Amino acid sequence: xxEVLVYVDHVDGAVRKPTLELLTLARRIxxxxxxxxxxxxxxxxxxxxxxxxxxxxxxxxxxxxxxxVVPKVDALQAAxxxxxxxxxxxxxxxxxKEIAARxxxxxxxxxxxxxxxxxxxxxxxxxxQAVFAASYTTKSRVSKGTPVITVKPNSAPVEAAxxxxxxxxxxxxxxxxxxxxxxxxxxxxxSTGRPELTEAAIVVxxxxxxxxxxxxxxxxxxxxxxxxxxxxSRAAVDAGxxxxxxxxxxxxxxxxxxxxxxxxxxxxxxxxxGMQTSKTIVAINKDAEAPIFDLVDxxxxxxxxxxVPQLTDEINARxx
Numbered sequence: 001x002x003e004v005l006v007y008v009d010h011v012d013g014a015v016r017k018p019t020l021e022l023l024t025l026a027r028r029i030x031x032x033x034x035x036x037x038x039x040x041x042x043x044x045x046x047x048x049x050x051x052x053x054x055x056x057x058x059x060x061x062x063x064x065x066x067x068x069v070v071p072k073v074d075a076l077q078a079a080x081x082x083x084x085x086x087x088x089x090x091x092x093x094x095x096x097k098e099i100a101a102r103x104x105x106x107x108x109x110x111x112x113x114x115x116x117x118x119x120x121x122x123x124x125x126x127x128x129q130a131v132f133a134a135s136y137t138t139k140s141r142v143s144k145g146t147p148v149i150t151v152k153p154n155s156a157p158v159e160a161a162x163x164x165x166x167x168x169x170x171x172x173x174x175x176x177x178x179x180x181x182x183x184x185x186x187x188x189x190x191s192t193g194r195p196e197l198t199e200a201a202i203v204v205x206x207x208x209x210x211x212x213x214x215x216x217x218x219x220x221x222x223x224x225x226x227x228x229x230x231x232x233s234r235a236a237v238d239a240g241x242x243x244x245x246x247x248x249x250x251x252x253x254x255x256x257x258x259x260x261x262x263x264x265x266x267x268x269x270x271x272x273x274g275m276q277t278s279k280t281i282v283a284i285n286k287d288a289e290a291p292i293f294d295l296v297d298x299x300x301x302x303x304x305x306x307x308v309p310q311l312t313d314e315i316n317a318r319x320x
Contacts, residue, residue, distance in 0.1 A: 002030040002086040003055075005079055007099065008048065009091045013040025015047050017199050018091040020158040022151055023051045025118040027161060029125045030086050033057065035079045035170070037072055038064040042167060049165020051158065057082070057170040068181040069095065073102045075172045080107060082170070085146060087125050089118075092150040092254075093198070100150050109145025116155045116256065116277055125149065134276030152277070153199045154256045197229045197246060202259045203275070205231035205248055206241075209264020209285065209304055213241040218308050219263055225315040231255065231275075233265045249274040263304045267292025284308060 004026040009016045019034075026032035034053040036044040041058040048056050057079050063071035076099060080088065090100040092114050104111035117128035126141050127149050141147070197203065204226065206219035216230075223230045232242035234249050248255055250273040260278035265271060267283070267290055275281070276295060283292040284300045284307050293299045300307055 003033045003083050004030040005076070005083055005085040005088040006032050006034045006053070007076060007088070007090040007096060008034050008036040008041075008044055009093065009096060010036060010038075010040065010044050013043030015044050016091075017158060018093075018151070018153040020047070020051045021153065021156040022089045022091060023048070023053060023161075024156045024159045025151060026087075026089055027052050028118060029120045032163075033079075033083055033085065035076060037075050045165050045167045049163055050160055052161040052163050053165050054163045056165055056167045058167060059170040059172050061172065061174075063174055063178055066183055067179050068183060069098050069102070070180065071172075071174055071178045072099050073106070074174050074178055075170060076103050077106055078172045079170055080146070087147045087149060090148065090150045092152045097150050100148050104145075104148040107145060107148075109148055110142035111148045111150075112140055112142060113150045114254070115149050115151045118149065118151065118156075130277045134273060152254065152256050154201065154258065154279075192230075194223065195227070195229045197231060197248070198253050198255055200229035200255070201257050202226050202228035202261075203231050203248070203255050203257045203278070204228045204261045204263065205233065205265060205275070206236055206263050206304075207233035207265030207271070208235040208239075209266075210236060210241065211264075215305070216242055218305060218312075222261070222263075222308050222312045222315075225312045225319070226259075228259075228261075229255075229257075233271050234268075262292055262296075263308055265292055266290045267294070 006022045009019045023032050031054045032052050033055045034048045035057045045056045090096045112127045115127035124141050204223040231248040232246045237247040249271045254274045256277040258279045261282045263284045281296045282298045283296040284304050288301045
């Protein structure tokens with residue numbers, strides 16, 4: 001069976017969930033061959049094998065940590081040359097999409113970004129995308145070269161499928177551009193104890209209706225009761241009520257969780273573009289004419305300061 005390259009997103013050997021989702025999709029079109037780079041690369045082999053990787057190509061070098069993007073592109077190109085895959089799958093993070101784009105240029109292939117599904121086709125893999133602010137769903141395939149496809153988090157289930165997971169060292173020759181941009185410092189991101197926004201299965205977001213930074217604790221309490229991530233609309237972020245890193249929307253982060261709860265968010269197109277592919281959408285807004293109600297699965301017309309605390313209490317009571 002044909003092989004499919006899967007770029008592994010990990011932190012010191014801890015594999016992030018979107019990579020395991022990619023392995024599920026890769027098995028639909030071939031045999032997954034994972035590419036793990038940097039510190040802890042070999043430690044990823046166990047979990048990758050549990051989820052279907054027939055082979056794990058690993059490489060570690062100072063360049064992966066000390067310089068931006070290009071060394072990883074060099075390594076992924078080396079893996080491509082060694083495997084000759086039918087497709088290359090990459091998570092749709094900001095860094096990984098740049099890696100995918102650079103690889104596509106190097107190998108002379110087409111690229112599809114932010115796919116939400118993948119299936120085998122007679123003429124190559126067929127990707128499903130949500131386009132034009134998620135107003136339309138399209139099916140596309142690459143017509144030239146080996147498809148390079150980035151996939152949004154939460155697009156596929158994580159499924160165990162034990163495979164050999166044989167570890168092989170990947171030989172990488174770094175090009176002259178690999179050391180062009182050096183990382184001079186790092187600042188650890190302060191942990192909130194909540195899931196990463198783009199990877200979370202549940203997201204609870206607040207908007208203009210929250211009416212102040214001091215009121216976001218209502219949104220956070222609901223999120224914590226559900227084990228969810230916290231998001232915010234552009235209006236809330238622009239007002240300084242919540243960090244920009246939590247903004248959901250066209251100029252923020254795109255999310256596609258199993259459950260999205262929008263509280264006090266009107267549903268402007270900018271926000272809808274970042275969350276419209278969520279599997280189930282619930283909106284709480286006191287304006288019955290708010291545009292958000294046009295796309296929800298469940299809508300509650302009411303004051304969020306009355307509805308959200310009751311919902312939080314009910315969830316906590318059932319958990320107890």
